[in-house]
Amino acid sequence: MDVSRIRAFRLGVPVAALLVGSLLFVAGCFGSDSGAGSRGEEEGTAQAAAPSAANDLQDDYLRVIKDVLPSVVQIQAGNDLGSGVVYDDRGHVVTNAHVVGDREDFRVTTAHSEESLAAKLVSSYPEQDLAVIKLDQVPEGVRPAGFGDSSKVEVGQIVLAMGSPLGLSSSVTQGIVSATGRTVTEGSSGGGTGATIGNMVQTSAAINPGNSGGALVNLDGRVVGIPTLAAIDPGLGDSAAPGIGFAIPASMVKTVADQIIEHGRVTDSGRAALGITGRTVVDDSFRPAGVAVVEVSNGGAADRAGVRPGDVIVRLGDTDVTTITSLAEALASMKPGDRTKLTYTRDGDEHTAEVTLGEQ
Template sequence: MRVSPSRGRLLLSLTAGVCVIALASGCSGPESGSAAPEATPSDPARQGPVSRATNDLQDDYQTVIKNVLPSVVQIDAAGGLGSGIVYDSDGHIVTNAHVVGDGKAFKVTVATGGEVLGASLVSAYPQQDLAVLKLDEMPDGLKAAKFGDSDKVAVGQIVMAMGSPLGLSSSVTQGIVSALGRTVTESGAGGGTGATIANMVQTSAAINPGNSGGALVNLDSEVIGIPTLAATDSRMGDSPAPGIGFAIPVSMVRTVADQIIKDGRVTDSGRAALNITGRTVVDDDYRPAGVALVSVTEGGAADKAGLRAGDIITKIGDTEVTTITSLSEALADDEPGQKVTVTYQRDDTQKTAEVTLGEI
């Protein structure tokens, strides 16, 4: 699946229909044939069940906004605007790597308003499209967001997105979790990192510039992901596909952010690799046909399994490999130390090797 990061984007849009139930005349009342008294908005006890449910859901939305929005920030980077989340009480901000780009210093504005704050880059991890900033000083009243549990995220859950789509700070929209466990590869063009990211949360979200790095939250006021990508439709000139957006799951956000804050970099990615540099090759009909090994890291996974520069990988397990992107996607759900069978060509002869995967 092709996706486009476009610096900072997510605006959820899901229109909720409201059904109005009318009470029939004569159903109840002090006298036969008399009309039932009309329910009024000021009398919750006399509202229908749908109306009460709507009011309850509205109250839930407003509570989440009150709890989470003060922890969402707008990030002004050299390449444009994005969003971020206050990660802890020390002033760390977590966002997307494609939001910060090559920048080192940033202007940060809290979604609820206030003075512009300075922040500097702690570290970026483009392989997972995540980055951590640190505020120059922690202002009074700024609070860290509450982060949820990826294992409790389920398809159909109502979610809200908070951020600065198109520079409209403090924007709040809503949708649902559409699917889980998606593996997507973002474009390397237009400021994207080209990362292949596994286990993403798919949401019914229209993604707009400025929302990336913001908060995708549940109705318990917990951040469950960072909105990052929008699917694109090649038939429509790679325009965003409505209702298909992706967020990095909170489990990966916390794994990466905690390591950056502690060590200044990611020390244990948990992501599998062959430890090679490769390029896509084509067949006689100019169709992608595999990944040629340009170089093999000495002592790395491929080297230990006997692969060498010039070999062309065509399969990982039973999964066909035709491009460098498909190779990344084939490895995205695997773990370091896991054994996989690699099918490759060497001097027009097909061979296989059992490879114990290394780490990115």
């Protein structure tokens, strides 16, 4: 699958099936009645332990749902529906930028209310597909969610998704963490912002209309990500690829939300930048061949490295650059202040330069 073909749905939900495996024990025959008795006792103990483990897991699910679901809300933006997570006791709610779109006024429904509540946009940050809105009044029973440490998320970890798939508010589904550290680009059509986002959490849970901006929660009851993207499978007519969804990690959510709440905007993005405006160019066979520099920001990273308009960037570090998207994905894996090698062509000749990345 071409991971660059990833689109953000306006409203998504991770869904997966719960499997409770049975234990299989294989024992050799030693021709002893006492051995057979011992094996019978072991098998009986194992059979008794299996339902006990399942009950413990179910209890964990019930506890987490009871603790976290009151923190997950449904957001109505015009005729569109999405999800959000209550961030603090002042009524701030974090969600996806593609959920709020270009609107500033919203109706919010909580897990314990039938009447919707008025909310207003604080600020949106489409570059990371995150936004914060604020309830005009905070009703009883609504409490902030606890956000976890994204660096401790592990592959195979069980996660629960909470949100409003297809408008079904306060829905809960489950899956596992399939991978971490993914860099993906969401489409700008279909409601996405076109953002390239690094360090995302991949989950086996599918993203369906309704759950974007909701909560991906571990069994400690901590939000580890905001479900945002679903992979697109061109072989299925550009429909969602089952079992491949992505969530913005909690660490980035906290970084962006804290700045928006304190300053009304993002003041320190933590996103690396070259300081150029570019466009994809093609070769004689009409295949993408690099990023032509249209404009260089004065004093930016590329400017300091001697890059000029008309140069064509073909590599950043060890990553080949063929399109503006591949350049964005290479930058998403780096940080401001990182030093790397920039390879570009000028008048048909290849040049390299050491560049210290700036901030977007």
